[in-house]
Amino acid sequence: MFDLIEQYNLNGHIRWISAQMNRVRNGELYRYICDTKGAFVQPAFYEAFGLTVVEAMTCGLPTFATAYGGPAEIIVHGVPGYHIDPYQGDKASALLVDFFDKCQADPSHWSKISQGGLQRIEEKYTWKLYSERLMTLTGVYGFWKYVSNLERRETRRYLEMLYALKYRTMASTVPLAVEGEPSSK
Template identity: 80%
Template structure:
């Protein structure tokens, strides 16, 4: 089975990704991008966590993604280059996965426009390469705290990954720079402490404002939306 298949060269760094096996998560798109670029396959292995190999899915979309994944692995001869692990809900184990990839100087790649895993990976110090659309475009400062790729231009996305691993090979401090940049970004913008402080400020101001004002519900909602945008840019 693919989930237990060994990688041929375990000394190579790892491109890692973890998400549901839904079309919107575009895990098959990531596998196809990797498979098409022979140089990228030479530079790094691909490890993905998605789907459940232990039971057949009842979801038609997931069934289709399973079939596509197997087809891509065969088409691009990825056996020995890819490790496909079943998804699981053990957060401690997931955390260890991030740390292992980090310790082996790998990178996290994400091809979909939303996902908490981008922040999880950056929190572990793992250089993160994610889509230039949606949430990751705001989370990552391109070239500083990670790298942006465009899933609609897979050839260019693969080139960005190739360039990243080539730079890391030539200058190991480049990996450290990207890792530290991601951590700095998280500590500045995305910690629970920062979130809770903003939430408490929002709650306090709203409570006082509601007590002294007499606006209608629609006006209240517009005010809250404006204030939320100011506190959570």
């Protein structure tokens, strides 16, 4: 990446930010990138949830993230950001170039995508919504446990059925790593 940044004279236009452990600094980085009308790119081969995607969108950053895993649900393609296929770098880079070309031609385009991210977070990913869902699930589980006297074996069967009907098909859509390419984190 550093060679490509140098080759295409992109110094000052792209920042490669390594893993950050300081939450305050992370927030400042997101804000700085947002204030300079940048974008957040998360090209992982697979991301289970995508907390960094939610954090970036919470700051209003247009977000480009892997189409495999949680970010595929978080991002509505073309509204708060874009799905990218990390196995197809040319298409991902073309999508980024197209986005910034649109922003240059119409400065309100960046704000439109930014506002789409803020709205998506407000509708789906706030702590209030999360806690309400958790309380609902707790209530359902408590009621279920109260009305049924399931033993461990029955509970295990229920979980296996849930896996077979829902999660196995979701997991099968995740592409396998291509031999010779570095693996995801």
